Structure formats: structure tokens, C-alpha cells
Amino acid sequence: MTLEQLLRLIRAFHIILLSNGSLWAGSTHVPVELKRTAMYYRRELRRRILACEWAVCPAQDLHRNEAYFRNGIVICGACERLEAWIA
Numbered sequence: 001m002t003l004e005q006l007l008r009l010i011r012a013f014h015i016i017l018l019s020n021g022s023l024w025a026g027s028t029h030v031p032v033e034l035k036r037t038a039m040y041y042r043r044e045l046r047r048r049i050l051a052c053e054w055a056v057c058p059a060q061d062l063h064r065n066e067a068y069f070r071n072g073i074v075i076c077g078a079c080e081r082l083e084a085w086i087a
């Protein structure tokens with residue numbers, strides 16, 4: 001499974017991607033293959049999360065109006081503000 005396939009499945013099943021590469025879905029079962037793939041790509045996922053890339057935004061429906069391009073990459077402005085507030 002590629003990283004892009006993983007990200008599509010994470011969005012489709014409303015799974016929360018954590019910055020350490022693990023997945024959280026509350027009481028919903030997360031298939032082992034998804035967990036393994038997320039752990040395999042954890043460094044790239046963490047880099048994308050810290051860069052607030054749109055592809056890893058956990059709330060794309062709510063943040064839709066906040067997306068913008070920076071250096072050819074779609075960034076989530078809402079996640080960016082939240083990260084600045086949390087850090």
C-alpha cells in the first residue's frame with residue numbers, strides 16, 4: 001500500500017492520524033495493514049503533519065476554506081494556526 005492510498009483510507013474511515021505515525025479511531029477497529037503502513041511511513045507522515053500539509057489535515061471538511069498553496073504544496077491554514085497556538 002502506498003502512502004497516498006493510506007491517506008485516502010484514513011480520510012474515508014475518519015481515522016485520526018497522530019504525529020507519531022499511529023492511528024486512532026476511538027472504538028472503531030483499524031485494520032492491522034493500515035497500522036503497519038502508517039508505522040512504515042511514520043517519518044514522512046510526521047514531517048507532513050508538522051508542515052501542516054493539506055493531505056494530512058484531520059478535518060478537511062471543516063478546514064476546506066483555509067487551504068492555500070505554498071511552494072507548490074497545499075497547506076491547511078487552520079492546522080497551521082492551531083499548531084502555532086499549541087506549540
Ligand SMILES: [Zn+2]
Nearest residue numbers: 057063076079
Ligand atoms: Zn486542517
